[in-house]
Amino acid sequence: MSPKKADPPPTESDHLSEGTEPMSGEKPTPPGNTMPWLGPAALVSLQRNNANDARCVSWILKNITDPEALDTAVRLAGTVRWFEDRIDTEVPYDFIVSTFHECFGSDGEVRPGLWDRAYNSGRAMLWINILAMCKSAEFARRFPLQTIKYTSPDFDDDLSGLLEVCKASSVCCRLVHLLVIRSGFTPMHIRWVSNTLLHLSWVHQATSGTLDNSDMIVLFIHQPQPTTIPLDTVTILNRLLTWCNLLDSAVKEEVLKVHDKSCDTSCFCFFSCLHLVHQ
Amino acid sequence: MFISDRLEQVLSRLSEAIVPALCTFNPRLHLLQYILHDLTKLETRPWRLTEMAYGWCSVICENTQGAGYHRNLLLLSLEIGFRHLHPHRSTLPVKLTHTIHHRHLVDIVFESRNGDLIADVLHAWTLRTYTDEPLWLLDMCVRHLIDLHHLVPFSSKLRQLVIRSVALIGYRGFEQMGVERFIELLDHLHVGIEDIGEWTRWGRLLLDIVQSTEGIQHLSHQSWGLLVEPRILGQLRGGDDITYDPQITTYLEGAKEWEKLECWMGVIWMLWPPETERSKENLERAMVSLFRQRPGAPRKLKQWMDRWSQHDGQRREDVFKTFQWVCKRAHETSQQEIL
Numbered sequence: 001m002s003p004k005k006a007d008p009p010p011t012e013s014d015h016l017s018e019g020t021e022p023m024s025g026e027k028p029t030p031p032g033n034t035m036p037w038l039g040p041a042a043l044v045s046l047q048r049n050n051a052n053d054a055r056c057v058s059w060i061l062k063n064i065t066d067p068e069a070l071d072t073a074v075r076l077a078g079t080v081r082w083f084e085d086r087i088d089t090e091v092p093y094d095f096i097v098s099t100f101h102e103c104f105g106s107d108g109e110v111r112p113g114l115w116d117r118a119y120n121s122g123r124a125m126l127w128i129n130i131l132a133m134c135k136s137a138e139f140a141r142r143f144p145l146q147t148i149k150y151t152s153p154d155f156d157d158d159l160s161g162l163l164e165v166c167k168a169s170s171v172c173c174r175l176v177h178l179l180v181i182r183s184g185f186t187p188m189h190i191r192w193v194s195n196t197l198l199h200l201s202w203v204h205q206a207t208s209g210t211l212d213n214s215d216m217i218v219l220f221i222h223q224p225q226p227t228t229i230p231l232d233t234v235t236i237l238n239r240l241l242t243w244c245n246l247l248d249s250a251v252k253e254e255v256l257k258v259h260d261k262s263c264d265t266s267c268f269c270f271f272s273c274l275h276l277v278h279q
Numbered sequence: 280m281f282i283s284d285r286l287e288q289v290l291s292r293l294s295e296a297i298v299p300a301l302c303t304f305n306p307r308l309h310l311l312q313y314i315l316h317d318l319t320k321l322e323t324r325p326w327r328l329t330e331m332a333y334g335w336c337s338v339i340c341e342n343t344q345g346a347g348y349h350r351n352l353l354l355l356s357l358e359i360g361f362r363h364l365h366p367h368r369s370t371l372p373v374k375l376t377h378t379i380h381h382r383h384l385v386d387i388v389f390e391s392r393n394g395d396l397i398a399d400v401l402h403a404w405t406l407r408t409y410t411d412e413p414l415w416l417l418d419m420c421v422r423h424l425i426d427l428h429h430l431v432p433f434s435s436k437l438r439q440l441v442i443r444s445v446a447l448i449g450y451r452g453f454e455q456m457g458v459e460r461f462i463e464l465l466d467h468l469h470v471g472i473e474d475i476g477e478w479t480r481w482g483r484l485l486l487d488i489v490q491s492t493e494g495i496q497h498l499s500h501q502s503w504g505l506l507v508e509p510r511i512l513g514q515l516r517g518g519d520d521i522t523y524d525p526q527i528t529t530y531l532e533g534a535k536e537w538e539k540l541e542c543w544m545g546v547i548w549m550l551w552p553p554e555t556e557r558s559k560e561n562l563e564r565a566m567v568s569l570f571r572q573r574p575g576a577p578r579k580l581k582q583w584m585d586r587w588s589q590h591d592g593q594r595r596e597d598v599f600k601t602f603q604w605v606c607k608r609a610h611e612t613s614q615q616e617i618l
Binding site for chain 2: 240249
């Protein structure tokens with residue numbers, strides 16, 4: 001009953017998903033595995049795969065009516081790195097948003113049997129909105145996250161956690177909600193959240209710099225308790241990068257994509273060269 | 280370029296950001312609790328993280344003495360740095376910078392009565408790294424260590440680290456707290472040869488104990504057995520800094536402590552083998568009285584000497600031959616006296 005528990009292998013969007021062999025030797029990326037500090041060729045390869053995924057998801061959501069295919073595509077939409085395919089694939093945002101809203105009744109509660117669809121479409125909606133914000137605030141206006149008042153059943157922590165994030169009124173509030181790891185979260189959700197959290201921290205860093213005192217007041221009000229459940233290394237790494245961004249030591253996204261591991265200016269130079277090669 | 284490399288890079292970056300935040304009292308401090316909690320969940324921690332976390336401890340102690348909210352951060356840092364280390368790990372290829380501020384850890388950690396935290400701090404101060412072990416910090420732990428077994432249940436890890444700490448501190452460090460109390464701690468630790476990494480230090484420690492008036496009375500048979508272990512004594516050299524005290528033989532004979540005397544005879548033969556006829560005669564006399572009371576002693580002594588003489592060349596072989604000769608005579612004499 002829970003397709004979301006069996007997510008497709010993480011794509012490039014799973015920014016720091018499972019560690020694999022170094023890319024320096026240009027080894028093929030094992031399916032489902034991506035990594036930060038990518039070498040140029042590996043980056044190109046992943047971008048190509050990601051572009052294919054984006055086109056595929058977009059096409060299915062526009063042209064296919066089979067519910068299973070749609071559910072699979074919506075699920076994938078929450079992990080594909082949109083806006084990075086350089087051919088401006090149309091993001092099926094409106095379809096995803098309407099799918100999400102259709103999962104809830106007039107009483108605001110999720111319709112029976114649609115929990116997974118609600119979760120996957122909500123996740124895709126939030127993900128696309130945050131990726132758009134990573135580009136610019138102006139661009140993000142094309143992918144608005146509407147205010148919602150939906151509720152979810154108590155037994156589905158992933159969905160209720162996601163709804164809390166969607167309900168949050170500011171980037172900072174969302175950050176706080178994403179920081180919270182409930183004991184009922186599934187490992188896949190925790191990992192997805194860590195990646196989303198990292199991207200949102202880039203948005204926050206770009207717009208506000210570091211957390212100021214008013215942000216901290218929000219944090220105090222919500223008082224998230226440190227989690228007691230185990231976290232995998234990738235999740236922790238994503239969260240550590242988030243912490244760097246929220247303190248005064250931001251690690252830019254570009255740094256994670258270049259071969260040079262040292263988080264210093266030489267990385268940016270290298271990345272600039274990489275851009276030239278691509279163009 | 281494996282994930283651990285990346286982790287180390289990110290951690291270095293994060294540490295740079297954490298250090299200034301640790302010095303403050305502003306609301307940002309609240310964030311640090313979450314960061315440190317995340318780090319306690321890292322299953323595979325780079326060694327450098329131990330270095331960093333120990334550095335955070337110093338910063339926290341320097342700025343706040345670990346008071347209030349910072350106390351929790353201090354203990355989390357300690358956990359991040361050392362909890363994952365196996366108790367048998369006695370070396371780490373890092374540079375732990377021990378500062379005067381780390382002394383605040385002593386009271387904070389021991390007063391917490393948390394065995395895991397105590398093990399963390401003892402591990403920090405007994406690890407052999409690119410810097411020397413901070414014996415001055417360990418010395419500050421003595422007043423807590425001496426009665427620790429009454430206050431905190433000893434886990435296997437804590438026991439192991441207390442054993443290592445005791446070896447590094449040595450007898451002199453504990454003497455002032457009372458020899459009886461110290462021996463009580465040793466009895467509780469029930470140290471076996473397999474627990475000891477520092478055989479030389481343990482040999483010296485036990486020799487120091489038996490050569491003190493109170494120590495010779497209270498040291499358990501089990502510890503005497505450890506003292507005579509050839510692997511330990513084989514590391515020591517009888518000389519100026521480990522002097523032979525003939526009063527011990529006299530005391531043990533007078534007190535009829537035959538089992539201890541048996542061990543002591545072994546110690547003498549391995550550390551201070553008699554070189555003159557007169558010293559041989561004295562030793563033979565003590566052995567006669569021992570053999571009379573403990574018929575199994577010659578065999579036991581021979582076993583120890585046999586193992587001891589198998590290493591370290593001609594000199595030990597010569598000592599072993601002398602031992603066999605003196606032992607045989609003492610055995611014969613004791614048998615005749617019995618008849």
